Amino acid sequence: MTQGAMAELGRRAKAASRVIATASTGAKDEALHASADLLVDRAPEVLDANAKDVEKARADGVAPTVVDRLRLDDARIEGMANGLRKVAALPDPVGEIVEGRTRPNGLVIEKVRVPLGVVAIVYENRPNVTSDAFGLCLKSGNAAFLRGSSGALQSNIAIATVLREGLTKAGLPADALLLVEDTSYEAATEFMRLRDSIDCLIPRGGPSLIKAVLDNATVPYVIDGDGNCHVYVDEHADLDQALDILVNAKTQRPSVCNAAESLVVHEAVAREFLPRAARALEGVELVGDDASRAIVDTVAPATDDDFATEFLALKMSVAVVPSLDAAIDHVNRYGTGHTEAICTTDLHTAERFQREVDAAAVVVNASTRFTDGEEFGFGAEIGISTQKLHARGPMGLRELTTTKYVVHGEGQIRT
């Protein structure tokens, strides 16, 4: 990429964002539908490009699971198109008057929801993110400035070309979707430092991507982070219910961030619950502390690292604790601030856990798997924030906006 080319892309994104920010809901929805229709119509072109990426990945010896995430087919393209149509059906967050007041001096102050401007997404090998991120950014009035991985470049270019035509069809600027085609590390670093252009960066990927953002970004960002989620089975738990919740949280989809990674059991019920849990979690590798191993001998010894690890696999750490305080301490020590569940029938215990556990979502008597934009009723999500600034937990359309104060006076000056 030539010197200044990235900055120029940023300027184009910023210019388009000014137009998109005040576009009508109707125009944005029209662009979403046009893009969805075009994606389906032009599927052969997208699939051809994707085939090149898949072939290259295979030739490079990329892991089959990664190749699978990269591969598109008609059903997946239909899924992307339907995602855009679904976003079109969601309410437009822009223009909501969040609050307002009249001050004693007569100034009327309104806080109005407005788009962020240019939302940048850095992501890994999933080409569907190109379309999903575009849809959410557009509906929330933002320009989408995307930087995917080299491994999905041909797919991303083909998808972006089609989506840009969808924008044009609806009379909106094509630059409301810009894809960075230079996938070098240097270009990524330059991208993350475009403070004049990028209003918010959302990295979608693993620990090395997050580290690159922390080390290099100077633009504001929201971290979509790890989920080292716990299920705490309290001494007052309904153990049958706790067992269902545990199994669901661990095994229903082990590879996602809201899956449980650790079981914490109160010692008063450990002797009864742990053997049942071990049987119900057959096929899950369990590693635990001495107390849990004394009860279930198939539990292997856990290191401190095990308790801190998001396995994203059929593996789980187990700890026995002597008290609610110890449970809360364990969860706050090893958790990543994503989702923490308690199983209890005692009101005071539930209330203390809710209050004292420091996480985006604290769940009482339900599976950790519910922390999700769809399940929370947001209609869609761009990610799940594990940081505390701006957005915490699932991020939907509203989390892709900011606010602006609009102040109405009649000549007031300050004295």
Place this chain on the structure above:
Amino acid sequence: MTQGAMAELGRRAKAASRVIATASTGAKDEALHASADLLVDRAPEVLDANAKDVEKARADGVAPTVVDRLRLDDARIEGMANGLRKVAALPDPVGEIVEGRTRPNGLVIEKVRVPLGVVAIVYENRPNVTSDAFGLCLKSGNAAFLRGSSGALQSNIAIATVLREGLTKAGLPADALLLVEDTSYEAATEFMRLRDSIDCLIPRGGPSLIKAVLDNATVPYVIDGDGNCHVYVDEHADLDQALDILVNAKTQRPSVCNAAESLVVHEAVAREFLPRAARALEGVELVGDDASRAIVDTVAPATDDDFATEFLALKMSVAVVPSLDAAIDHVNRYGTGHTEAICTTDLHTAERFQREVDAAAVVVNASTRFTDGEEFGFGAEIGISTQKLHARGPMGLRELTTTKYVVHGEGQIRT
């Protein structure tokens, strides 16, 4: 500072934050009042320490205005104490249920306002920030982790000692206020990278501090940035009113971020308005474009840099524009996203300016000087955010909080 000492301070701040986060409003207010009383009682001790800082600053040849900001006296200490008492009287933001819903599957989801945890402030030579930041952090349930400058170190240590005693008196952990006493650059960098301990960093200072944060911080931060604020006098302005607003915005307190730095005038009224403005702004150095200089010959030529500069002094840039579009473009190009004012009597013009200008606050027919936590009715402010994430505009107690989702189930699992 020995290896690991900073991390240990961070751990202490985090541990204290867990206690403060669930402290009652009564306990927090008691600590604020106790701290205020102690500040006044122990003023001689604080003034002695401050005298050492002032003496050192003088010996080092520090500029008189900077020495003045550093110097404390009984009235300033009284002011700090009253600041704490005022914060005690404000409503506690913690525990507000921001919203909630019941999902079709019966899950009840509440979004509850909770403290951020550990709020870190890096600041320059004003010792009153030690007390002000402590008060706002405590009331919002956060531990305050402070890193002042070397020039105010003795003052800051004396103030922090007193405030920590106030916490202890109210039965709260003294570590809810921790001051980093190593004021080296290396320590500041280490501080900004304590991701395990710091939930939010707010830098309070000039461009070099902001740059250090952008370059080094890995903790989440909110930038309290520049204010290159404009007053746009539209062709439909009430020119008498516009003149009052302009003079107030520029001269009432030129050294603050919400003071105006640039005047933009529609060409239809420039010939009438500019000579009046130049007379009313006597004592203000004006630099402008060719069109403005053709009308008022005392206006010196402006460079592009002048239009982009926050002077914080009796200097102002002037531009004449042919249209509302050109005015909006000029403001969006040179503004820093702080506060932008329009003077107009035309409704459609006002609405377009409000909508299309990209700033934390857009003001119609009033002075830019109103963008302020007190003037907006927040009771106090920790700063004014010019970024779009988390908080935009004046930041009060609420902006020192985050939210947590609390999910209540009856055994729900995901299918």
